Amino acid sequence: xxxxxxxxxxxxxxxxxxxxxxxxxxxxxxxxxxxxxxxxxxxxxxxxxxxxxxxxxxxxxxxxxxxxxxxxxxxxxxxxxxxxxxxxxxxxxxxxxxxxxxxxxxxxxxxxxxxxxxxxxxxxxxxxxxxxxxxxxxxxxxxxxxxxxxxxxxxxxxxxxxxxxxxxxxxxxxxxxxxxxxxxxxxxxxxxxxxxxxxxxxxxxxxxxxxxxxxxxxxxxxxxxxxxxxxxxxxxxxxxxxxxxxxxxxxxxxxxxxxxxxxxxxxxxxxxxxxxxxxxxxxxxxxxxxxxxxxxxxxxxxxxxxxxxxxxxxxxxxxxxxxxxxxxxxxxxxxxx
Numbered sequence: 001x002x003x004x005x006x007x008x009x010x011x012x013x014x015x016x017x018x019x020x021x022x023x024x025x026x027x028x029x030x031x032x033x034x035x036x037x038x039x040x041x042x043x044x045x046x047x048x049x050x051x052x053x054x055x056x057x058x059x060x061x062x063x064x065x066x067x068x069x070x071x072x073x074x075x076x077x078x079x080x081x082x083x084x085x086x087x088x089x090x091x092x093x094x095x096x097x098x099x100x101x102x103x104x105x106x107x108x109x110x111x112x113x114x115x116x117x118x119x120x121x122x123x124x125x126x127x128x129x130x131x132x133x134x135x136x137x138x139x140x141x142x143x144x145x146x147x148x149x150x151x152x153x154x155x156x157x158x159x160x161x162x163x164x165x166x167x168x169x170x171x172x173x174x175x176x177x178x179x180x181x182x183x184x185x186x187x188x189x190x191x192x193x194x195x196x197x198x199x200x201x202x203x204x205x206x207x208x209x210x211x212x213x214x215x216x217x218x219x220x221x222x223x224x225x226x227x228x229x230x231x232x233x234x235x236x237x238x239x240x241x242x243x244x245x246x247x248x249x250x251x252x253x254x255x256x257x258x259x260x261x262x263x264x265x266x267x268x269x270x271x272x273x274x275x276x277x278x279x280x281x282x283x284x285x286x287x288x289x290x291x292x293x294x295x296x297x298x299x300x301x302x303x304x305x306x307x308x309x310x311x312x313x314x315x316x317x318x319x320x321x322x323x324x325x326x327x328x329x330x331x332x333x334x335x336x337x
Contacts (some may be wrong), residue, residue, distance in 0.1 A: 016139025019050025020238030068335030077119030189297030
């Protein structure tokens with residue numbers, strides 16, 4: 001695979017809140033691991049976010065059962081933000097996370113169990129067990145990562161290669177972008193960052209490299225009518241609710257499918273552009289949706305060339321990204337019965 005030509009084994013862990021675009025990420029990750037044996041997927045952990053924790057975990061189990069993948073263990077993570085406050089959803093993927101899409105006729109016929117180990121403890125076990133270092137892909141609130149850092153700081157410093165987060169926003173584009181709008185859940189904040197800003201400040205303050213794929217990236221490449229034809233209908237349907245919101249808030253020509261890009265950045269960084277180094281402080285205001293100027297989850301970015309936080313703000317080759325998506329999707333779906 002292009003992005004890995006000079007690399008040895010790539011150890012990956014996925015931490016997800018199991019909405020529709022998380023499902024896209026997981027299909028593609030399975031496809032990537034099947035196409036390149038250097039890629040090792042060690043675990044899938046769940047966190048609250050696009051769905052509550054129980055729905056998120058069940059979605060992970062159902063998705064892997066549907067895909068015929070019994071070798072990727074599932075671990076349940078945290079049900080609420082790092083500071084103990086109540087979670088707040090926006091229904092972008094429906095109450096259950098998949099926009100009403102049912103992947104299994106019998107949803108009780110799960111072949112993938114949830115392991116009896118808390119997610120951040122399971123990641124720590126993985127870090128101890130592997131010979132190399134681990135890349136953690138985080139497509140939901142960063143809560144599990146914050147608990148990992150809090151409980152196992154030395155292990156994280158020693159064995160985590162980098163954390164790649166789908167989180168935050170800088171200046172989503174291209175136009176039309178409503179004047180003054182930065183986020184997708186509020187004017188100021190992207191959904192994952194709004195859910196748990198305290199966890200992000202733990203991650204950004206840790207001694208570990210962090211790559212951020214903000215919502216800016218997907219806004220350069222909405223899933224328009226032509227691109228939808230390239231992917232299975234049930235997965236396109238998983239984006240139907242968020243498409244309505246993206247069209248209303250940003251005038252997007254289709255839904256913005258964010259989460260797969262953390263995987264594509266890990267494997268094909270040459271497809272992206274406008275890489276910036278920031279120190280980031282995330283606003284931890286209390287959630288108040290009645291206040292139009294509430295800044296919970298807003299990224300206060302300061303340019304810093306020596307920062308360990310890398311923010312990817314653009315796409316070099318949009319067609320190339322979609323081509324890789326399709327290639328990985330086809331391979332990831334091969335065991336579906």
